[in-house]
Amino acid sequence: xxxxxxxxxxxxxxxxxxxxxxxxxxxxxxxxxxxxxxxxxxxxxxxxxxxxxxxxxxxxxxxxxxxxxxxxxxxxxxxxxxxxxxxxxxxxxxxxxxxxxxxxxxxxxxxxxxxxxxxxxxxxxxxxxxxxxxxxxxxxxxxxxxxxxxxxxxxxxxxxxxxxxxxxxxxxxxxxxxxxxxxxxxxxxxxxxxxxxxxxxxxxxxxxxxxxxxxxxxxxxxxxxxxxxxxxxxxxxxxxxxxxxxxxxxxxxxxxxxxxxxxxxxxxxxxxxxxxxxxxxxxxxxxxxxxxxxxxxxxxxxxxxxxxxxxxxxxxxxxxxxxxxxxxxxxxxxxxxxxxxxxxxxxxxxxxxxxxxxxxxxxxxxxxxxxxxxxxxxxxxx
Amino acid sequence: xxxxxxxxxxxxxxxxxxxxxxxxxxxxxxxxxxxxxxxxxxxxxxxxxxxxxxxxxxxxxxxxxxxxxxxxxxxxxxxxxxxxxxxxxxxxxxxxxxxxxxxxxxxxxxxxxxxxxxxxxxxxxxxxxxxxxxxxxxxxxxxxxxxxxxxxxxxxxxxxxxxxxxxxxxxxxxxxxxxxxxxxxxxxxxxxxxxxxxxxxxxxxxxxxxxxxxxxxxxxxxxxxxxxxxxxxxxxxxxxxxxxxxxxxxxxxxx
Numbered sequence: 001x002x003x004x005x006x007x008x009x010x011x012x013x014x015x016x017x018x019x020x021x022x023x024x025x026x027x028x029x030x031x032x033x034x035x036x037x038x039x040x041x042x043x044x045x046x047x048x049x050x051x052x053x054x055x056x057x058x059x060x061x062x063x064x065x066x067x068x069x070x071x072x073x074x075x076x077x078x079x080x081x082x083x084x085x086x087x088x089x090x091x092x093x094x095x096x097x098x099x100x101x102x103x104x105x106x107x108x109x110x111x112x113x114x115x116x117x118x119x120x121x122x123x124x125x126x127x128x129x130x131x132x133x134x135x136x137x138x139x140x141x142x143x144x145x146x147x148x149x150x151x152x153x154x155x156x157x158x159x160x161x162x163x164x165x166x167x168x169x170x171x172x173x174x175x176x177x178x179x180x181x182x183x184x185x186x187x188x189x190x191x192x193x194x195x196x197x198x199x200x201x202x203x204x205x206x207x208x209x210x211x212x213x214x215x216x217x218x219x220x221x222x223x224x225x226x227x228x229x230x231x232x233x234x235x236x237x238x239x240x241x242x243x244x245x246x247x248x249x250x251x252x253x254x255x256x257x258x259x260x261x262x263x264x265x266x267x268x269x270x271x272x273x274x275x276x277x278x279x280x281x282x283x284x285x286x287x288x289x290x291x292x293x294x295x296x297x298x299x300x301x302x303x304x305x306x307x308x309x310x311x312x313x314x315x316x317x318x319x320x321x322x323x324x325x326x327x328x329x330x331x332x333x334x335x336x337x338x339x340x341x342x343x344x345x346x347x348x349x350x351x352x353x354x355x356x357x358x359x360x361x362x363x364x365x366x367x368x369x370x371x372x373x374x375x376x377x378x379x380x381x382x
Numbered sequence: 383x384x385x386x387x388x389x390x391x392x393x394x395x396x397x398x399x400x401x402x403x404x405x406x407x408x409x410x411x412x413x414x415x416x417x418x419x420x421x422x423x424x425x426x427x428x429x430x431x432x433x434x435x436x437x438x439x440x441x442x443x444x445x446x447x448x449x450x451x452x453x454x455x456x457x458x459x460x461x462x463x464x465x466x467x468x469x470x471x472x473x474x475x476x477x478x479x480x481x482x483x484x485x486x487x488x489x490x491x492x493x494x495x496x497x498x499x500x501x502x503x504x505x506x507x508x509x510x511x512x513x514x515x516x517x518x519x520x521x522x523x524x525x526x527x528x529x530x531x532x533x534x535x536x537x538x539x540x541x542x543x544x545x546x547x548x549x550x551x552x553x554x555x556x557x558x559x560x561x562x563x564x565x566x567x568x569x570x571x572x573x574x575x576x577x578x579x580x581x582x583x584x585x586x587x588x589x590x591x592x593x594x595x596x597x598x599x600x601x602x603x604x605x606x607x608x609x610x611x612x613x614x615x616x617x618x619x620x621x622x623x624x625x626x627x628x629x630x631x632x633x634x635x636x637x
Contacts, residue, residue, distance in 0.1 A: 231450075243450075
């Protein structure tokens with residue numbers, strides 16, 4: 001329970017991994033106990049590696065009949081006490097939405113990796129896109145808070161997989177790792193340390209599993225088979241799990257707590273990186289694979305003497321509203337390049353002061369945005 | 383006897399949500415009698431149910447771990463829990479609409495994988511909770527809110543489906559055959575592997591009254607008259623079998 005330092009699952013050192021390999025190893029490092037998935041490009045290699053590696057580490061691997069079954073079996077496994085993960089891409093992510101909503105409502109720790117590909121629909125399976133960012137937040141019905149992370153490298157796919165497990169266990173919420181085809185299939189060197197810090201869900205015998213008066217809003221979570229006689233339902237329920245399907249007070253209390261346990265803890269959840277902000281008049285706000293090209297472009301332009309900076313959002317949801325407000329107070333223009341028709345740019349517009357120009361750049365041709373493209377686009381703004 | 387079963391009920395649950403005359407309320411008692419006769423420890427049991435009237439049999443009534451899941455998703459949820467904690471006795475209790483219509487693919491794959499689950503399917507021949515629409519088990523010609531001129535489809539034979547998919551134990555009995563049904567549920571609970579019991583559970587309020595059964599007793603009597611054993615069935619012609627519900631165990635190759 002709580003934080004604990006453990007030895008890395010594989011020896012510390014430098015490894016040459018694909019992004020998909022890194023996710024599999026990150027899950028094993030986080031002591032995942034159950035994985036279920038359905039093959040879909042470009043996340044299939046995670047499934048394949050896990051099917052081999054889980055035998056070695058003694059965890060349960062299941063290939064299910066579809067993505068709905070995958071996420072639902074993960075939910076059952078999580079309530080049986082295991083740390084769980086599933087992986088998918090666009091079309092499968094759509095099928096998982098009802099399961100995500102269920103996991104939010106019954107507060108189930110769960111890690112979902114979405115290796116985003118070019119959409120909509122089946123689109124281009126082997127090509128890249130970042131079109132699922134809004135779906136991550138709003139894909140399931142009813143309105144909810146969720147945690148979504150955006151890695152930009154193989155190293156970060158490993159680190160953020162571990163972080164995703166820690167956040168899921170800590171806040172009892174599904175955590176989405178919004179990878180992209182380009183990072184999932186990328187191979188590069190990465191470093192694995194000797195030790196990692198892991199968080200495991202809190203337990204407290206007899207305590208209500210769906211209500212708490214504690215500040216962080218996260219109740220303890222017992223498992224099946226511990227004699228707690230759990231009553232788990234996604235219908236509106238009171239703190240002991242009894243269905244209360246017409247009680248306005250119970251509905252409001254539950255929905256408010258599910259919202260607040262993420263929003264009120266967002267300073268602890270949100271991660272971002274600032275580059276060259278001290279004197280910047282133009283700032284690039286970016287995430288995921290596009291941040292690699294953005295950093296290249298920003299550094300090229302700085303070499304030419306331009307006052308340009310960059311913010312990389314490592315956490316997409318909850319959104320880094322205060323970060324954008326702070327930057328907006330200091331700069332004239334914010335440039336938001338994305339591999340979709342404009343998703344995070346809307347959030348940036350929401351929180352940047354209205355006198356700041358927020359300029360989107362959208363590329364949806366199934367290819368990564370190249371550094372030189374961004375250099376050219378940014379030159380127009382400087 | 384009836385008071386003895388109270389030990390299996392969750393404290394604080396005073397009344398059921400079942401309509402008067404509901405077959406699923408009878409089924410709830412029969413399942414508890416089977417558990418009682420086998421002296422199973424409820425601390426060691428997990429009941430998984432989906433959406434619909436039958437899903438409310440274990441949740442909240444049973445004093446054990448219960449997982450009330452999304453519509454149709456009982457078997458994947460149960461599979462995940464069973465694989466992580468094999469020592470749990472995992473029982474799925476849900477309706478025909480949940481297990482077979484929206485969850486049909488999961489049912490087929492659950493039986494095919496032969497995971498150690500006991501599945502009890504309460505077949506009330508319509509979507510009861512949403513007010514009485516037809517489903518895949520509605521009898522040919524029956525009236526429901528969405529088949530006002532009579533159901534044009536033949537009812538799905540669930541036991542044939544699950545048997546063909548690879549379940550180890552498959553049986554169908556009606557709540558009007560209580561002793562056979564208890565025995566069958568006991569057998570299913572003791573089976574190692576995927577077991578499936580279809581419990582025909584008449585729905586007097588949503589189904590019966592639209593099909594000219596004025597009282598729950600009328601529908602129960604009609605169900606009793608329709609249910610025949612598989613041994614009786616082999617002696618009947620196809621015309622004579624029309625509208626009959628064949629009950630028994632369907633586990634041998636010949637079935």
